[in-house]
Amino acid sequence: MTEEPGDRTLRRLARGRTSLVVLPLAVALVVTAALGAQLLWAELPDTDAAxxxxxxxxxxxxxxxxxxxxxxxxxxxxxxxxxxxxxxxxxxxxxxxxxxxxxxxxxxxxxxxxxxxxxxxxxxxxxxxxxxxxxxxxxxxxxxxxxxxxxxxxxxxxxxxxxxxxxxxxxxxxxxxxxxxxxxxxxxxxxxxxxxxxxxxxxxxxxxxx
Known part of the structure; x- marks a missing residue:
């Protein structure tokens, strides 16, 4: 079956929307992981004052x-x-x-x-x-x-x-x-x-x- 030009356009739009959703999620996961690592290895606060x-x-x-x-x-x-x-x-x-x-x-x-x-x-x-x-x-x-x-x-x-x-x-x-x-x-x-x-x-x- 011959693909109509309109169908190809719809698929490209769909892929574009998927990239718009996935990319921010990926960035958020990377940032969260980086912050978690910083908190994990950060020095514990000094409790002498308390x-x-x-x-x-x-x-x-x-x-x-x-x-x-x-x-x-x-x-x-x-x-x-x-x-x-x-x-x-x-x-x-x-x-x-x-x-x-x-x-x-x-x-x-x-x-x-x-x-x-x-x-x-x-x-x-x-x-x-x-x-x-x-x-x-x-x-x-x-x-x-x-x-x-x-x-x-x-x-x-x-x-x-x-x-x-x-x-x-x-x-x-x-x-x-x-x-x-x-x-x-x-x-x-x-x-x-x-x-x-x-x-x-x-x-x-x-x-x-x-």
Whole structure:
């Protein structure tokens, strides 16, 4: 069959349209590939600036953890001793009743174990060194032991005694920080049970920063 001139013209137009569509697509693919290669081999951004800030125990943001202040007040005690609940109806501020002890913050919490009363006192000492020295004198006739980390670093000092008026008491003080907790119970076993199951401590390494 003889091809008409009009048919040849239509085929040329069709090929021209195909080239107009394919050519831009090819160029776009080449450009995309080039950009992808640049992104793949480009150096990662420096993240030091983003990691420079440190969050302190009270939520303040600083450049260095050493700029964080030490925990203080009821909120500070709550951070140091996660078991402390100052908002509880069974906890009260007793610093005014014990000013002779020189505590900056002092809260007393009461509860029961098997129907027997337990008293736990959380304190912020004016000075860790002075506070520990005072406890050495106060518990002169009692027992002292030191809780250590796996590498042998002292974490806390514990003093135990039987009270002359009846009951048993243990006071625990951080080895390197001015915070203490005291547990009093009518029986020795209950004192140990309350200390073991109720009191929780903040890791000294995260004492002032999160």
């Amino acid at each position: 990691e420079a800030s440190t969050l302190c125990w009270d939520g303040a943001q600083v450049d260095d953890a050493g700029d964080c202040g030490m925990p203080t007040g009821p909120r500070g005690l709550r951070w140091v001793f996660p078991s402390f609940r100052p908002g509880s109806d069974d906890c009260r501020d007793v610093r005014a009743q014990h000013r002779e002890l020189g505590r900056r913050t002092m809260w007393e919490c009461e509860f029961e174990i098997t129907g027997s009363p337990i008293v736990i006192t959380y304190s912020e000492l004016a000075s860790g060194k002075v506070g520990r020295a005072a406890l050495e004198l106060e518990y002169a006739d009692g027992q002292r032991r030191t809780v250590k980390a796996k590498d042998g670093t002292p974490l806390r000092h514990e003093w135990r005694r039987e009270l002359p008026s009846g009951g048993f008491e243990v006071t625990v003080v951080y080895a390197a920080h001015p915070y203490a907790v005291q547990v009093r119970a009518e029986e020795r076993a209950l004192r140990e049970a309350a200390l073991r199951s109720t009191v929780r401590y903040r890791d000294p390494e995260t004492m002032s920063s999160r």
